[in-house]
Amino acid sequence: MTSLRRRCIRQVPNTLTVGRFVLVPVAAGFIWTGDLRAAFWVFVAAGITDALDGWLARVLDARTALGATLDPLADKALLVATFFTLALTGAxxxxxxGxxxxxxxxxxxxxxxxxxxxxRPIRVTPNILGKANTLAQILLCAVVIGASAFTxxxxAVIAVLTPVVxxxxxxxxxxxxxxxxxxxWDGQQAHDRIERNRRNNQQRDDR
Structure with missing residues (x-):
């Protein structure tokens, strides 16, 4: 496999992630105009691409720093836009x-x-509570859109999911x-230890 072909293949998951960004205004627009059936299928398509890009990244050994950054951002952008638009339309x-x-x-x-x-840059790993909240929000959005789209x-499900969210x-x-x-606090403690060590070393040098 040529290096060019390999580079192209490695960008397939990232391309799917970028495509999910494109779906954000599309989903929000359909919700705002009341075309909830189309919004539902866009939401489903976004979910499929979310699962697919992660799977392809593993199978093709195409994990990249860019993909690791874009993937959660695309998820959050879609969820925020959908949630915001549903709230503004009273759904x-x-x-x-808020x-x-x-x-x-x-x-x-x-x-x-x-x-x-x-x-410096810091890495934050989502905890289980954050993932549970994201899942609850996704389920609520999907159920609300699906209920209106397909009458x-x-x-009862929405009444349960709302307090869960x-x-x-x-x-x-x-x-x-x-x-x-x-x-x-841990960072401050580490900084204080470094400063104490620096002052101690400086005092020893002055002697």
Whole structure:
């Protein structure tokens, strides 16, 4: 296999991820105009590409730093746009949108704070609570869109999923906040140790 062909193959998962970014305004537009059946299939297509790009990255040994960055961003962009548009059209409560938006804002603020304190890029691995919240949000969006698109009475399911999303949003937000504070404290402790060692070494040199 030529190096050019291999490079092209390695970009297939990333191309699918970029395609998911393209689907974000498409899904939001269909929801806003009331074409929920089309929005549902776009949402399903996005889910398929999400699973497919990860599988291809493993099978083709095509994992890249760019893909690792773009994949969660594409997922988040689609979910935020869908959630936001559903809330504005009255399909889900505005208070739930506010709760989710507050959590995401706190996570971004904590990440930025740690990044500034560290002075270098930091890696954050989603915890199980965050993944549970994301799954609950996806299920709620899919059920709400599907119920309206295919005239299904899923009000009982929505009534269950709504508090589940709210609860996992609050719990995962608290978990991330604790993680930011712990990592910030550990970073401060490490910085203080380095400073003490530097001062001790300087004092020994002065002697």
């Amino acid at each position: 889900i409560p505005l208070w739930l949108l 709760l989710v938006a507050l959590r995401d804002a706190l996570i971004l603020a904590g990440f930025a704070w740690l990044r500034l304190r560290a002075g 299904l009475d899923l009000s 709210a609860a996992t949003t609050i719990i995962s937000g608290i978990a991330y906040l604790r993680m930011w504070l712990r990592r910030g």
